[in-house]
Amino acid sequence: MNPSSRGPERLKGVTAIILAAGVGSRMQSQVPKVLHQLLGRPMAGWVVAAANDAFAETSVVVLSPATAALEGLLDGSVLIAEQPKPLGTADAVRCALAALPPSVNELLIACGDTPLITAGLMRNLVAARRESGAPFALAAFEAEDPTGYGRVIQSGDGSAVSVVEERDASETQRAIGTVNAGLYAVDRAWLTQALGAIKPSKASGELYLTDLVAAAHAEGTPAPIVYGPAIELEGVNDRHQFADAAAALRERINAGHLDRGVALIDPTTAWIDGQVNIAADAVIEPNVTLIGTTTIGARTRIGSGSRIESSTIAEDCVVRSSAIEGSSISHSVDIGPFAHVRPGCLIEANCHIGNFAELKATNLASGAKVGHHSYLGDAVVGERANIGAGTITANYDGERKQKTHIGADAFTGVGTLIVAPAGIGIGAKTGAGTVVLADIPDGCTAVGVPARIIREA
Ligand code: UD1
Ligand code: MG
Secondary structure, eight states, X not given: OXXXXXXXXXXXXXXXXXXXXXXXXXXXXXXXXGGSEETTEEHHHHHHHHHHHHBSSOOEEEEOGGGGGGGGGOSSOOEEEEOSSOOOHHHHHHHHHHHSOTTOOEEEEEETTOTTOOHHHHXXXXXXXXXXXXXXXXXXXXXXXXXXXXXXEEOTTSOEEXXXXXXXXXXXXXXXXXXXXXXXXXXXXXXXXXXXXXXXXXXXXXXOTTHHHHHHHHTTOOBOEEEOOHHHHOOOOSHHHHHHHHHHHHHHHHHXXXXXXXXXXXXTTOEEOTTOEEOTTOEEOSSOEEESSOEEOTTOEEOXXXXXESOEEOTTOEEOSOEEESOEEOTTOEEOSSXXXXXXXEEOTTOEEOTTOEEESOEEOTTOEEOSSOEEESEEEOTTOEEOTTOEEEOBOSSOBOOEEEOTTOEEOTTOEEETTOOXXXXXXXXXXXXXXXXXXXXXXXXXXXXXEEEOO
């Protein structure tokens, strides 16, 4: 399953606000927390994707000048609100309200640092608030270690009295394991007036959105609590939590592939981005990384140590311990071990790319073989051509890159050097160590430095 695939049951009339303007200093990083990449998406992008699955309306993402780059990294369409200064979660929501169309009445607020959150939980929370008739509802979970979270104080009937942030909590309150998930459903009109009454925290000076819980209680309409699984709701505030979230997300993605018949030999070491498509009966060996918009065909085997980025590999291929980027591989191709297929390659069916071969922006027509230790850059290789060990296309003269054409059924000897734009004709051959400075015509055999024709067609 692509975890972000849209379900048919998207709820109408609810707009999600995703808070992503905070810096996230506990990550100890130059990069703002919500921008950190997690299996192919920035952390906040997972929350946006869940909201897009949950609701029909366009979500609003709150960004600060520091996190503005997030907008360009999101895959769906969103509205952007700006929070000029990180004055706290309540201030962030206030900024979002300013960006909302007047027609919006019902809101879901989520934090951009809870990447495991699901559309189902978002919808459950909205449903619980609607059912209760309360203006505000929150999601909570039982934390094994509640450190860092707001603790949920409850009344006898289980509704919420208040949320106390860690730094404001007494020792007794800190012992409470029920924590605020940072996910809320709220009525817009109530929110607008309630935000106006929030005062800065004495401990941090920030405006806490969590003060709304006490406000709802004081008005006699206490917030109902929806409990969710900790694994979905744990926030990411430091590198430890980030690694835990990545592992949980990997597990969720890989479970989807297993359900659909992909042979993942070791789901704990295969890292597969959320956007990757894999056909049933493909085999993914341990320690494989599949990145970006990669597609893997049926019965194709991706061997240990391979890293495939934004590439299409059709059915019945074998890739052993190799790196493939931005390329398209047709069916029944055999690659590696230790080959590097760089961006812009088009490899037709039944080709072989062997040990330590490097290809860049190169087309191999069907049945071509590049066995060992070769470099082909900006080359066009004809059907069934056999590229001998150590064949190099010198495609760059220091100023410009030029193409090399190698004809169908050509055969290059070991260590052939082809200086572009010189090429090799159909069925032509070169001896070992040949340096090709001018075109070798079809059917001819050439040897030496520089190449001389020893056999005409
Ligand atoms: C917040 C909650 C806490 C809850 C926890 C759940 C508050 C005051 N506390 O704490 O009760 O247990 O989430 O994970 O809300 N953000 C902004 N602008 C700001 C500040 C934050 O957009 O000025 C965004 C951040 O980018 C982040 C989210 O809001 O995505 C939460 O902020 P964070 O600083 O992580 O709050 P927590 O301390 O985790
Ligand atoms: Mg947080």
